[in-house]
């Protein structure tokens with residue numbers, strides 16, 4: 001008889017991780033790494049569901065920011081939240097494969113692929129894996145639908161004028177999300193007028209509730225003080241990873 005193989009159970013999240021939708025269902029979620037519309041051009045390891053998981057204090061901070069923005073006719077939209085270490089490892093493997101530059105035309109047209117980690121655009125040990133870091137933007141109300149991603153559509157640089165970039169229903173931040181380019185540096189002096197004002201709306205709103213921006217990326221913020229400043233988690237992005245919520249064996253995970 002063939003030897004029986006034992007499957008190793010997936011790690012689970014600590015009890016203070018939550019689904020953002022349980023804390024604030026009004027915050028939009030466009031979880032890019034669950035989809036092929038990202039800098040690798042394929043869904044990323046560890047994202048089993050298109051959902052935002054975070055530590056409870058980080059999610060509650062976003063809820064406070066959202067209340068403020070809703071009063072001003074805007075809403076938050078998250079692109080990425082908790083990121084398992086296996087997803088980061090996928091980024092690292094992709095970065096080593098210099099033959100695969102299929103998404104360069106949109107996400108890093110002016111940066112050599114070998115520089116993406118050294119220039120600070122991607123981290124091999126990411127704050128996202130500690131559970132209190134979020135990539136996000138601001139969307140004006142009423143929300144317009146974002147057209148579905150079409151992989152056949154020719155790529156345009158993420159720093160092109162808004163009308164030429166891949167469509168996004170967010171405010172114009174001067175570049176798209178995950179635009180690995182100096183123009184994405186939050187305070188880049190070439191970003192002026194409305195685009196600068198939109199970045200400051202995001203930054204000021206989030207700083208008031210305890211989130212700190214990464215200067216290289218206008219969309220990347222970390223809640224301080226982090227509940228897990230030294231732990232890089234690897235549980236999959238899935239409701240089944242949460243230990244705080246009731247679980248159903250029948251329903252989707």
Ligand SMILES: C[C@@H](N)C(=O)N[C@H](C)C(=O)O
Nearest residue numbers: 120121122123126127128
């Ligand atoms: C990859 C990008 N969305 C991001 O989050 N970059 C920072 C530096 C990270 O990987 O932690």
Ligand SMILES: [Zn+2]
Nearest residue numbers: 134135220221
């Ligand atoms: Zn980020």
